[in-house]
Amino acid sequence: xxxxxxxxxxxxxxxxxxxxxxxxxxxxxxxxxxxxxxxxxxxxxxxxxxxxxxxxxxxxxxxxxxxxxxxxxxxxxxxxxxxxxxxxxxxxxxxxxxxxxxxxxxxxxxxxxxxxxxxxxxxxxxxxxxxxxxxxxxxxxxxxxxxxxxxxxxxxxxxxxxxxxxxxxxxxxxxxxxxxxxxxxxxxxxxxxxxxxxxxxxxxxxxxxxxxxxxxxxxxxxxxxxxxxxxxxxxxxxxxxxxxxxxxxxxxxxxxxxxxxxxxxxxxxxxxxxxxxxxxxxxxxxxxxxxxxxxxxxxxxxxxxxxxxxxxxxxxxxxxxxxxxxxxxxxxxxxxxxxxxxxxxxxxxxxxxxxxxx
Amino acid sequence: xxxxxxxxxxxxxxxxxxxxxxxxxxxxxxxxxxxxxxxxxxxxxxxxxxxxxxxxxxxxxxxxxxxxxxxxxxxxxxxxxxxxxxxxxxxxxxxxxxxxxxxxxxxxxxxxxxxxxxxxxxxxxxxxxxxxxxxxxxxxxxxxxxxxxxxxxxxxxxxxxxxxxxxxxxxxxxxxxxxxxxxxxxxxxxxxxxxxxxxxxxxxxxxxxxxxxxxxxxxxxxxxxxxxxxxxxxxxxxxxxxxxxxxxxxxxxxxxxxxxxxxxxxxxxxxxxxxxxxxxxxxxxxxxxxxxxxxxxxxxxxxxxxxxxxxxxxxxxxxxxxxxxxxxxxxxxxxxxxxxxxxxxxxxxxxxxxxxxx
Numbered sequence: 011x012x013x014x015x016x017x018x019x020x021x022x023x024x025x026x027x028x029x030x031x032x033x034x035x036x037x038x039x040x041x042x043x044x045x046x047x048x049x050x051x052x053x054x055x056x057x058x059x060x061x062x063x064x065x066x067x068x069x070x071x072x073x074x075x076x077x078x079x080x081x082x083x084x085x086x087x088x089x090x091x092x093x094x095x096x097x098x099x100x101x102x103x104x105x106x107x108x109x110x111x112x113x114x115x116x117x118x119x120x121x122x123x124x125x126x127x128x129x130x131x132x133x134x135x136x137x138x139x140x141x142x143x144x145x146x147x148x149x150x151x152x153x154x155x156x157x158x159x160x161x162x163x164x165x166x167x168x169x170x171x172x173x174x175x176x177x178x179x180x181x182x183x184x185x186x187x188x189x190x191x192x193x194x195x196x197x198x199x200x201x202x203x204x205x206x207x208x209x210x211x212x213x214x215x216x217x218x219x220x221x222x223x224x225x226x227x228x229x230x231x232x233x234x235x236x237x238x239x240x241x242x243x244x245x246x247x248x249x250x251x252x253x254x255x256x257x258x259x260x261x262x263x264x265x266x267x268x269x270x271x272x273x274x275x276x277x278x279x280x281x282x283x284x285x286x287x288x289x290x291x292x293x294x295x296x297x298x299x300x301x302x303x304x305x306x307x308x309x310x311x312x313x314x315x316x317x318x319x320x321x322x323x324x325x326x327x328x329x330x331x332x333x334x335x336x337x338x339x340x341x342x343x344x345x346x347x348x349x350x351x352x353x354x355x356x357x358x359x360x361x362x363x364x365x366x367x368x
Numbered sequence: 369x370x371x372x373x374x375x376x377x378x379x380x381x382x383x384x385x386x387x388x389x390x391x392x393x394x395x396x397x398x399x400x401x402x403x404x405x406x407x408x409x410x411x412x413x414x415x416x417x418x419x420x421x422x423x424x425x426x427x428x429x430x431x432x433x434x435x436x437x438x439x440x441x442x443x444x445x446x447x448x449x450x451x452x453x454x455x456x457x458x459x460x461x462x463x464x465x466x467x468x469x470x471x472x473x474x475x476x477x478x479x480x481x482x483x484x485x486x487x488x489x490x491x492x493x494x495x496x497x498x499x500x501x502x503x504x505x506x507x508x509x510x511x512x513x514x515x516x517x518x519x520x521x522x523x524x525x526x527x528x529x530x531x532x533x534x535x536x537x538x539x540x541x542x543x544x545x546x547x548x549x550x551x552x553x554x555x556x557x558x559x560x561x562x563x564x565x566x567x568x569x570x571x572x573x574x575x576x577x578x579x580x581x582x583x584x585x586x587x588x589x590x591x592x593x594x595x596x597x598x599x600x601x602x603x604x605x606x607x608x609x610x611x612x613x614x615x616x617x618x619x620x621x622x623x624x625x626x627x628x629x630x631x632x633x634x635x636x637x638x639x640x641x642x643x644x645x646x647x648x649x650x651x652x653x654x655x656x657x658x659x660x661x662x663x664x665x666x667x668x669x670x671x672x673x674x675x676x677x678x679x680x681x682x683x684x685x686x687x688x689x690x691x692x693x694x695x696x697x698x699x700x701x702x703x704x705x706x707x708x709x710x711x712x713x714x715x716x717x718x719x720x721x722x723x724x725x726x
Contacts, residue, residue: 035515038426062422067528068396072509075433075562112569147515157393157505159598161569170425194552194588198567204433205563209556211470211519230552240517
């Protein structure tokens with residue numbers, strides 16, 4: 011594999027200072043990875059200065075949302091190194107998303123080259139506080155300028171990066187969304203594509219006015235079972251067991267979801283992937299047999315839920331993080347941040363590039 | 369209203385030659401209209417040379433598909449003038465689409481200024497053959513660079529134009545899509561947003577391999593009633609009556625659909641907007657009581673359907689356009705192209721700008 015490194019990359023990185031306040035996804039690293047695909051043939055990848063994309067006004071992505079993305083993180087580990095967490099899962103999911111939208115999958119080797127190269131050059135930007143990380147955003151766009159409704163002949167793949175705090179701190183107030191849907195049965199809900207997020211914005215704006223943080227999406231077919239949040243999977247602790255919605259076709263298969271299931275089973279919890287009926291869930295919150303609930307995702311890690319709300323009122327969970335959420339968050343971060351043995355083979359250390367040698 | 373005209377506009381237009389073969393949406397006019405919105409405040413509109421948009425790699429539109437668009441046409445009329453067709457309907461629909469995705473609606477006056485200005489300056493590019501036109505594509509993008517899942521604070525509105533043939537010639541072979549959905553109940557199907565089109569690409573690619581042209585989408589809730597094609601509405605002539613699916617929430621309310629309903633009633637047809645059960649429709653095609661079917665849209669005008677297909681086989685309609693389709697297409701084009709009186713007040717003549725005076 012050969013990568014082209016733009017001559018301005020080292021000076022861009024040397025001239026960059028990480029601000030004190032990070033937020034999530036707002037501070038962008040000064041370099042990005044790029045590769046192009048024309049009629050199925052991929053170019054060599056390049057690391058270039060971060061800067062505007064020049065897109066034809068008729069590019070398919072701008073009209074027909076032919077785009078998909080991933081969210082993943084590079085973690086500062088205890089030994090001072092930098093590691094990616096299960097990046098092959100993101101590569102595989104991005105290939106699945108691409109195929110759903112008739113896009114050529116980014117080859118796993120090119121995807122890995124992209125996330126490794128950005129991480130290697132941006133190693134100094136990976137924050138060291140627990141829970142912070144370098145958030146990586148690989149994304150793929152259909153760029154052909156042509157207004158007919160058909161798949162693009164040309165694509166661009168990018169990896170951009172953002173030194174970030176965790177996306178949600180916890181104590182989340184969720185609104186049970188009974189009107190809108192983020193994706194259809196037979197739609198794109200199990201793919202990480204823009205349209206799912208666009209469809210969710212109005213619900214989120216509406217519930218924010220009511221003092222809530224996120225929508226709890228129901229299955230668009232039956233309108234009764236819980237699917238997910240936008241960008242996060244859902245877990246509840248019911249009679250001491252850990253329950254999470256079974257993958258229904260309209261749920262994104264989260265890497266954090268899968269990792270928490272594995273960790274919870276190792277820790278001795280009974281974990282069930284099943285249909286969670288919203289009315290039963292609300293009843294169990296009210297009678298106390300649901301002792302905690304939380305959301306999880308790469309960006310959010312583990313975010314405890316303190317309230318579920320709908321037109322009938324509020325269903326209160328604890329306002330302090332529950333013991334299962336705390337324990338799983340710690341077990342996951344302990345592996346990601348190198349305090350615990352990597353006993354599942356999840357971590358991929360990245361060989362750091364010293365830009366002062368360039 | 370003031371518009372800024374970029375100094376290079378006149379020379380761009382003078383140097384542009386319309387190629388002999390137009391196709392649909394591939395030949396782009398050399399100028400475009402642009403306006404920006406920051407925190408709800410719209411800039412003055414500008415007419416500028418057509419050229420690449422500079423979008424931050426973290427722009428919301430590229431990740432979360434926060435974009436919507438319209439399709440409309442400027443027609444060369446019999447008297448040599450140029451007219452828009454019911455542009456207020458497109459302005460209103462774009463406002464509806466924008467609101468569904470938490471975007472600020474483009475004010476009607478700005479929308480009209482955009483489509484009128486592009487048409488006025490590109491009048492020489494409006495083809496004169498019947499069925500050809502200057503296709504106009506207004507679109508709105510969320511441009512804020514920020515990876516959190518929330519509405520953008522900044523937007524760009526564009527109008528680009530393409531001298532075009534009609535999108536489909538007719539004799540369409542439709543596949544009854546029973547697996548995939550283009551939009552959800554409670555989703556974005558009644559808005560003209562990218563995600564609906566992205567979700568439809570895989571179905572279209574699959575059925576093209578089987579020798580079909582377009583998917584016939586079913587209602588995503590009941591999976592039994594007909595919704596629409598991607599970008600076109602559906603009509604069938606059953607026992608001599610004109611039937612079209614009632615607006616279900618997952619159907620785009622087409623301007624051509626509405627216009628054909630009006631024209632058909634004027635012509636004495638009984639028109640019903642109702643639920644069309646796919647099994648009943650297929651049975652009626654087979655027994656001959658469905659005598660014709662066609663799709664309609666701004667781009668496609670009226671496109672006769674010759675075959676419906678599904679896993680059970682093919683349901684054959686006439687391979688020559690049926691009398692109702694022919695009659696309605698002619699009645700519509702007669703108004704649009706100025707051969708018939710504008711008795712519904714649909715046409716909006718545009719005062720042409722002579723670029724040689726500039």
